[in-house]
Amino acid sequence: MAQAMLDDFKHALVNQNLAASGQCLVQMAQYIGWDEVAFNADISNHHLPVDEKGQYLARSMGWSPDILTEWENRRLAEDCPVTQACKRTMAPFYWDVGGSEAWDVGALREEQKNALRHYSSYSGAGVTVPVHRPQGRAAYVTWISRSKDQAQQLYSDHRDLLFLAAHYYVQWFDERYDHIQPEKPSDKVNLTxxxxxxxxxxxxxxxxxxxxxxxxxxxxxxxxxxxxxxxxxxxxxxxxxxxxxxxxxxxxxxx
Missing domain, CATH: 1.10.10.10 (Winged helix-like DNA-binding domain superfamily/Winged helix DNA-binding domain)
Incomplete structure (x- = not known):
């Protein structure tokens, strides 16, 4: 069953543009039972991934402009416990918005708690799959549920599928669209x-x-x-x- 779902996912991605690929990822998540899915192309870059038109990829994945604007303007990625955890592990990990046990960092700083409060408006828990590439770059796919119990059950039932789907999506993304993704701000760019x-x-x-x-x-x-x-x-x-x-x-x- 899991292999058939993964094969269908791979087939759906063939010849898609970036925005459509985000919708494929959403369909995969919803079919398994997740409420939302998120993707970050480069955890060292605090800007969100964009599509061919310069719009946030997350828009095509159902995320509202208000949530994305807050994420960017408050620079939440800098203090996001999910992002920080991706730097320490290559294995999928479960997390929830209520505690620090999943983060393996001891007591969370106030800035990290603020990032989790941002999550709490639309999620209860999730599973994040880090995807580490050559040259030290890393991406992740996060599968999100509003229910902690549901997230734990889905993680238990579909751990391998989540791992494979995330890695395949990042590989597909790198082969086709990595060149248009956000770059770190540079003082060398001086537009009039x-x-x-x-x-x-x-x-x-x-x-x-x-x-x-x-x-x-x-x-x-x-x-x-x-x-x-x-x-x-x-x-x-x-x-x-x-x-x-x-x-x-x-x-x-x-x-």
Missing amino acids: ARELECLTWASRGKTEEEIGMILGRSQATSRFHLRNAISKLNASNRTHAVAKACSMGLISSCF
Whole structure:
């Protein structure tokens, strides 16, 4: 049964874009019995993964903009006990929002407790599968339940399946979409106000001609600023530049 579920999951991912892949992960989680699922592409990067359009991947997985905005603005990943635990183990682990036993860190700091309080609005417990890659990079998939008892039972019943599905998803992600993911903010990226303005309008779907009209400039001028931004961000095209600018916090049209 577990192998059939995993095979179906693999088949569903074939030729999907990133947003659709997140929906596949959600369907897998719900079929097993989890209420939510979360994915982090790089635990050393405190920005959330984005899709091809620069929108948070978690949006396609059912997470609300308010939850994601709070996560980013309060920089909860820096104090998240789940993220910290992923740095210490390669094995799946159960956790809940009510105690510190699962974290193996002793008494939690107040900042860590605040991160758990953030979780408590939509979860009771979960199972996180760390996925460590070469060069020291690590990702994780977290399967979430509103019930602690249910989470423990699902973990007991499906530990191997959760482990394999998480590892397969990260492998699939790395092969196709890792290049568009958030990068750590860099002081070396110094976009002008006009370049940021053009990128912001591009993130809202405006063409070069439309951007020129909005700014009272020619299409050639808007193209010039966009090309400069693409070059400074070391991006391959306009979409890639928008995704990188959003993930680095340079523009705020990620929703």
